[in-house]
Every structure is written in structure tokens, then in C-alpha cells.
Amino acid sequence: MKKKNTDLRIVRTKQSIRKAFYELIQEKGYEAITIQDIADRAMINRNTFYLHYQNKPDLLDTCMDELLSELQQTVVLCPFHMNPFRMSRLETVMQAVLEHISGSITFYYAMLVEESRIYPFRAKMEAIIKGKLDEGWKPAQRNSPLAVSKELLLEYLVSAFMGIVIWWIKNDRPLPAGEVSSQFSRIVTYGHLKAAGIAVEE
């Protein structure tokens, strides 16, 4: 049974807060926002904010969960084959995600891109790795049927690289460095099907 906020004052206030928050996030970034900012923009008293949310992180959580549950829906309902071209599983999911994101691009921008301005460590580290991987590219072969943009490929490599590194740190270094390195290298080089020895429904 859903607790329904039948009182119009409540839904109206919550809406204004949410709207103000989204606007402010893209104007000055999450960190710089004060409760007073939100109250001013939403044209409510600052106390009223505390009537509905515990604090700023609480509001953020609510917004995140709201949007991510939409994403969840989008992804869960995502069929294995969604069109006549028999797109792969990954391709299908990726496309669905990108299209969902397009509908709420400013919030996703704030959450995923702005974030790296406040915690620039990951981005700085990525830049170093990227610089190294960027050395020694050979020019693309002409008319290669599979050719992808260099920029995209480089981003792909660096992201996977960083992801594995962070996974390794988070899980308290479950494998020796040499083992991780060689497995990573194999996946990158041969693709996930061959590398894994795993069959994935395509």
C-alpha cells in the first residue's frame, strides 16, 4: 500500500524543492548549494525544507534513487534482441541507457561529469594512463570494416584499465599484480568471448 500524499501543499512544496535543486545543481554544482539557496529558489521558508528532507545529502539520495529506478526499469525491460539487426546484448543495453540519459542529461552531467571537478584524482590518474597509452598509435587502416574512432577506443581502454585497478584495490588485491595485468591484457586483445572462455548469449 502506498502512502499517498493527498495534501496538495506537500506535493507542491516537494516539487518546488526538487525543481530548484535540479536547477541549482547545473548552475553552481552540488557542493556549492546551501539549503538557503534551495529555499530561496523554491520560494519556501528554510524550515520547510527540513520538514521534508533531513539534509542536503538526503535530498540528493532521493533524486538519485528516483532517476536510477527509471534507469533500472529501462534496463530490466531491455530485450536481448530489440531490432531486426540482431544487436548484441551489450549494444542493446548501451543504446537503451544512452537514450534514457538523454532525457535527463543535466542531472547525469552533474552526477557523472561535475563530480570529477570535486574529486579530480581519478580524472588526473586517467589522464596519465591515457597519455601513456596514446604513445605509439599507428594510423588506422583504411576502410577497415570495424573501424571505430580513436578517441572512443582510447576512452574505452583507459576506463577499463582504471576500473580493474580500482576493483583490485577495493577487493584488497585478490590476485597478484602480474596475474591481473595478464588477464586484463588478454581481454583487451582478444575480446571478451575468447578471453573468458565463456559463452555469452548474443
Place this chain on the structure above:
Amino acid sequence: MKKKNTDLRIVRTKQSIRKAFYELIQEKGYEAITIQDIADRAMINRNTFYLHYQNKPDLLDTCMDELLSELQQTVVLCPFHMNPFRMSRLETVMQAVLEHISGSITFYYAMLVEESRIYPFRAKMEAIIKGKLDEGWKPAQRNSPLAVSKELLLEYLVSAFMGIVIWWIKNDRPLPAGEVSSQFSRIVTYGHLKAAGIAVEE
């Protein structure tokens, strides 16, 4: 010409601040640290902190740059072939990075893992993607010479996936969603060499 801090008081103070900061970061996380915390731990007056650093982010920046310039050194000097087994370029760099990280594991943990507790959006989104990709795995083939751990492979896929998504958002959607999806899918499936039509020195 290097500006040398010949005054022992300065180097001593800076060292204590740095040490205190590193300790506190792993004890309570960056966000929760106050200047007073650092001053107490370093056994200096709070004002003395402001004599050397502008604020907390400034101190963080200094520490980051210090560590990342070490990483830079490690990576730049990283030879293309570092051992008789003819490791690939990626493998070599990965191994060097992991070994470097092991030497400062607590700071890297704080910067790369703890971060996601403060900005949990990316992690939450990753979990959704991971859940979807985790469906429909087939068991690994026995004795596959290239077999890698499922956990590592899944992390690899999700990280690359998220990296491309963020790249796409950050660069103001430079390609249509369908194009990104199909290129991504190709790289994952066929490996970067075939997918790119690019020869990379191995």
C-alpha cells in the same frame, strides 16, 4: 632552480601536517576531516596550517600531485618490453601501475574507493548495469587457455561501459547513441586490434 626550504621548522611542520592528513584520511575519510583535526594530530596550532596551505582542498591537491608525479615517473619510464615473456604494452603498464599503487595503498584507497561513498551515483549506476550484464552467463569452458575470472571480466565490461557513457555525456554527445553502442559492442567483442583497424606496437 628549486626553491629550497632550508628552514627546518617549515619542513618539519609540513611533514607533520602531511602525515596527520594521511592518517586521518584513512581513519575518517576526507570529507569528515576538519583543519582542527589536522592541527591536533600534527601537534601544531590551527593558524600554522594556514601558513602553509590555503585550505583543505589545497592540501589535498598537493598530496595528489605529489603521488601522481611518482606515478607519472613510473609510467613514463615503463619500457615497452620489460621482461623475457614479451608482455604487451598494456600488460606492462598495468603491472607497473599496480606495483606503484601497492606502495601507497591507503591513499589510493581513500582517493579511488572511499570517493564512491560520498558520490555514490556512479557506483549505484554501475551496479544496475552490472546486474543486467550478469544475466545469462554461461559457465566457463573447461581448460580454456585464456580463461579469466568472471568477476574481473564483469568489472572490465562495466567499467568500459560506464567510461564510454561518461565520455559521451562529457563531450556533449558527439555521436548518435546507436553509433556509440555499435562501436562499443565491436571493441568488446573483437578486441581492440581488430575493432580499431589500428596496429598497436605489442
Place this chain on the structure above:
DNA sequence: ATAAATAAACAACACGATGTTCATTATTTA
């Protein structure tokens, strides 16, 4: 060795944001 320079300590302050309390006013629901 001594004097000038300066790092560090100590106290005080203004400022801004947070989160809470309480009385009052406005709006909704019964």
C-alpha cells in the same frame, strides 16, 4: 655572538551554514 628576520603559538573575531525550537498563520480534511 648578536641582531634582524621569520616561523609558530595564542587569543580573539566576524562570518556563514547548519539544524532545532516555538509561537503564529494559512490551508486542508473530516
Place this chain on the structure above:
DNA sequence: TAAATAATGAACATCGTGTTGTTTATTTAT
């Protein structure tokens, strides 16, 4: 129409920040 409750407005204590003086201790230069 009356009771319930959402919203307002003012006040307050608390905390962390960053700054400004003054005094003490240590280092550097003469």
C-alpha cells in the same frame, strides 16, 4: 464549521572557516 496539519518567521546554539593582531621561539645573516 472545527480539528488537524503544513508553512511561516524569528530566534538560538553550534560548528567550522579564514583572518588579524600580538607575543614567543627559532633560524639566518652580519
